[in-house]
Amino acid sequence: MKHPTTPAAEAPPAAAPGTRLPPHADLNLLRTFLAVHRSGSFTAAAPRLGLSQPTVTAQIRTLEQQAGRDLFTRLPRGVEPTPYAHELAGQIAGPLDALAGLEDAGEMAAPVHLAGPSELLCVRVLPALVPLVADGVQLRVTQGLPEPLLEEMRAGRHDLVITTRRPRGRALESVPLADEEYLLVANPVWARRVAEHPEAGDLCAALREVPMVTYAEDLPIVRRYWRNILGKQLTARAAVTVPNLYAVLSAVNSGAGYSVLPRSLCQEYLDSGRLTLLHDPEEPPLNTLFLVQRPGAETNPDVVRVRDLLRDAARGW
Missing domain, CATH: 3.40.190.10 (Periplasmic binding protein-like II)
Known part of the structure; x- marks a missing residue:
């Protein structure tokens, strides 16, 4: 007598060979992607990352635009990774986990992504941050107008933004920096x-x-x-x-x-x-100049160092 066999667990569909990282993929976006891939939903990934659910959604949308394809199929409850997403997660999980371990051990900190008006960055901000650069803090500086920079921050591209306009809504925290x-x-x-x-x-x-x-x-x-x-x-x-x-x-x-x-x-x-x-x-x-911080950015201790030094320096501006 033959016994019915239990069907094997269905493996995730394989992606086409040769899957590549999206061009210019930001490290923060890849971290968010991996958290969503592992948790199965934007909502569950948000508290793990220290972000709001809309911010997670915006970051995944940005990464999908960079990749030129969908990463997740939206379901009534949660999301289902696409074949490309499974392949991408397999490529980046090991390096990102290793990097996180180094950061937790204090052996390596991610660069601080800072943005603001070009003139202010050159005249006030960069001179104020020279001591931190000499102490090993890495800076990635971008210049631009307020609204585009804030939109890029919502998509995860910047940790700190100096702007002449207070951001609308409560998703981004801001404090007056100087007049x-x-x-x-x-x-x-x-x-x-x-x-x-x-x-x-x-x-x-x-x-x-x-x-x-x-x-x-x-x-x-x-x-x-x-x-x-x-x-x-x-x-x-x-x-x-x-x-x-x-x-x-x-x-x-x-x-x-x-x-x-x-x-x-x-x-x-x-x-x-x-x-x-x-x-x-x-x-x-x-x-009035405002200093805006990306939700979750404080997990990088160098972001906190840059933020606090800018607040102190701005008292003399």
Whole structure:
């Protein structure tokens, strides 16, 4: 008499040979992928990673876009790895587990991914972090505009972001870092023309014939200065539009016209006489800088070191 045989457990489908890592795959994204693969759901993986469930979802979506294919099939409860995901997990599990062991033992720390405005990074942030770099902290620095950088942080690409806008919602934690003061400045030649103008008592009128230099067509900084400090609506158009504030500084210093610049960027030029302050209001306009930290980033002790040093250094900014 033949006994019925128990069917063997079904093995995960095999992927096509030669599966490769997604190009430019971020280590944080791969860690999130492996946690989801092992736990079987975004929700279960989130607390293991110290992330919110929406952040896990966003990171997996980013990795899928980089890979050019789906990693998981979404089910009513949890997710099912695709054949490609099974193959990818097999490739990265060993190296990631070994790396985690080294990090836990204190033998190796992952680089700190830091992002913010290019001018602030160069003038304030990187000089402040020199002691940590000398002590072995690895930095991976990215420059950009606030909203794109925050979106990249939600996708797991940055540990810390310095931004002029507080992120919306509660998914990203932020703290005020410093207030940046903005100044109305020009080359000394243009400053003399403004001072000698027949309508010098009316700064807006005296500046009508002076070219304006800005980094954006909508003139956000200059427009805000006119509205909040001079109490008037800006009607002038930019004579020169350049990619960033460094280029604005260079153009104004060379005599292209006037602009509004952060004090941190132009103080050296004012002290040396290469630029002249056109207006000295009692309360200059301030732009608050926020330091934003990715959920779960504190598991890297070097992220905490960078964050705390920036907070201390910012007191003197």
